[in-house]
């Protein structure tokens with residue numbers, strides 16, 4: 001284990017209550033500041049991996065270290081404080097539709113506020129300014145006071161990225177962030193994610209179905225099939241044929 | 253070629269089941285008619301309905317408002333007040349009830365949810381009139397008894413509607429708050445509550461529409477509202493007054509339905 | 521410092537003025553209602569003795585009384601079945617008149633809707649109280665009440681279903697020269713029969729519920745005994761009436777739910 005590793009996944013297995021193996025003895029390390037694309041067929045276990053990394057679900061076997069801490073031991077307040085430093089971006093954006101963009105973005109700071117302050121919406125001036133800056137980064141400042149459900153899909157995902165920026169995360173997990181967006185909007189959202197990586201020096205793990213986007217944006221590509229790691233190479237050394245192998249290997 | 257055979261069998265079974273259902277239906281209706289002790293319609297029916305009709309076209313306009321507090325407008329306002337209070341009380345009590353009942357459905361032991369569902373069903377099976385009679389014993393005759401009766405009765409309905417809407421709600425935005433490190437109360441305040449609120453308001457309005465109708469009969473048993481002058485006018489055969497009260501109730505209910513429907517449409 | 525400008529909010533939006541006004545109005549209405557309804561929780565305390573007697577007797581039902589109420593109980597169910605059926609028979613043509621998608625003039629469906637709306641404003645017990653004055657005491661009046669009530673309810677449920685009907689098949693038939701009766705019979709009924717039956721059963725449920733109290737104003741059935749036992753302060757008998765109501769409603773609910781599930 002080296003100090004530059006932000007994430008270590010050691011022999012992790014996840015068996016769901018119904019007996020399905022979501023992850024099967026998977027191991028890899030991630031260095032601070034890397035931009036990694038995770039690719040694989042539908043049902044390969046990509047979402048399972050992401051949910052395991054920020055403890056949205058517990059793993060069956062193995063261990064996951066983040067910044068050297070074994071996350072499986074965390075609970076209650078410790079767990080919530082750990083999650084503050086992990087940004088999560090979802091395919092379905094998961095904004096609170098009926099709230100304004102501003103409130104959605106501020107909700108990224110939820111881990112730093114007491115319950116009653118959240119209920120009353122008493123966010124600090126600093127955080128409100130930070131929300132303005134985050135939205136400006138993703139070019140959505142003009143929508144500050146609009147309701148989230150009045151936005152288009154691509155705009156919603158941008159707001160979700162701004163919300164993640166509020167967390168000042170060490171690690172960003174983006175689970176199919178562009179799967180429901182058109183190619184042009186996808187490109188824009190991927191650029192925003194790369195900005196997180198380049199400007200804010202965040203480590204980004206993004207789960208993609210598009211080989212082209214993976215090759216264009218990622219430093220490194222990890223392939224998963226049936227819950228196992230089947231591919232792990234720098235993007236520069238990967239060819240489209242290599243990647244097709246990840247998808248097709250299972251059938252032959 | 254086995255498929256046609258199965259179809260043939262299926263067809264025959266269908267035909268038999270139709271015959272069976274037909275017999276059951278005939279038996280049920282035969283029983284209803286044969287066993288029913290139909291009373292004869294009273295001879296004065298024609299004259300009385302004519303009087304009511306005359307009352308309807310020559311209503312007792314003077315009754316609309318006379319400042320006594322017993323007039324039509326005051327009594328209609330009282331009716332609305334009973335419905336309003338009953339609905340608000342029911343809505344406030346139903347919210348925690350519904351969250352409690354629906355949350356436990358996810359866990360292994362849904363005993364609480366089963367108990368809750370049974371309780372709600374039991375409450376709904378009590379006609380509001382029966383509740384009103386019981387509350388009259390508890391707090392004396394008057395509008396307060398009506399408020400209590402409607403409140404309890406509406407919990408039966410709102411509790412069910414609320415817990416169904418909680419079960420059907422989209423939980424996706426909750427994940428993002430959890431993922432950012434939010435505690436359970438924070439997830440509730442930032443995501444669950446704003447997401448569910450329009451549905452709760454819409455159902456509360458719907459329940460109010462129904463309560464307004466119910467409140468207009470509570471007076472028949474002495475639990476306040478327009479029902480009391482109505483039954484009095486009927487008993488004293490004061491048809492012009494029956495006419496104006498009927499007119500008042502119809503207008504009130506239609507206006508409330510219209511407003512409530514309009515707001516509910518705007519909510520979604 | 522920002523690439524674009526921070527948007528501004530109007531004063532009304534910023535301080536949620538609209539929401540505040542709505543909440544203020546609700547609070548005022550609430551307080552006013554409390555006042556005119558004479559809500560006073562202390563009344564519970566002063567009447568606690570009488571209420572205690574009521575609850576005490578009610579929790580001791582006099583089962584022997586059950587033999588007296590069997591007949592009116594049966595009558596209640598019969599009233600509900602007949603009333604619902606008669607109401608349905610009249611509701612079907614009314615629903616066809618009120619449906620917007622079957623082509624007849626706006627005047628026709630507009631007026632029929634308005635008339636149906638009026639029918640639906642009256643709760644069944646109120647209707648019963650009026651009809652008792654016209655037709656006299658007894659189950660006939662109860663049946664007529666439920667028929668009128670069902671008519672209002674079912675015609676609305678039915679025309680809403682009719683409006684969801686796919687008119688493709690009907691138009692195809694019309695193009696090939698079918699009569700309106702043929703179109704209804706062959707292109708519309710098959711699409712809606714299941715839902716119609718389901719709504720019929722649902723209305724039956726509602727009617728069984730309300731028929732148990734109609735007797736309170738003299739319209740036949742169990743409700744008469746509700747009134748009698750309460751007037752005579754025989755709460756242990758009232759309890760039997762209530763439990764019988766409860767059991768009947770539950771049985772009808774279960775039966776009708778079972779049938780509705782079979783229909784789907």
Ligand SMILES: Nc1ncnc2c1ncn2[C@@H]1O[C@H](COP(=O)(O)OP(=O)(O)OP(=O)(O)O)[C@@H](O)[C@H]1O
Pocket residue numbers: 016017018020021022040041042043044045046047048049
């Ligand atoms: N909550 C769950 N309970 C049971 N099985 C699950 C659950 N979530 C996922 N699985 C199973 O685990 C396997 C991996 O699922 P996962 O969602 O991780 O796939 P994925 O790679 O994200 O697929 P996709 O690209 O479609 O999102 C699948 O076989 C899936 O059916």
Ligand SMILES: [Mg+2]
Pocket residue numbers: 046047048175176
């Ligand atoms: Mg997935």
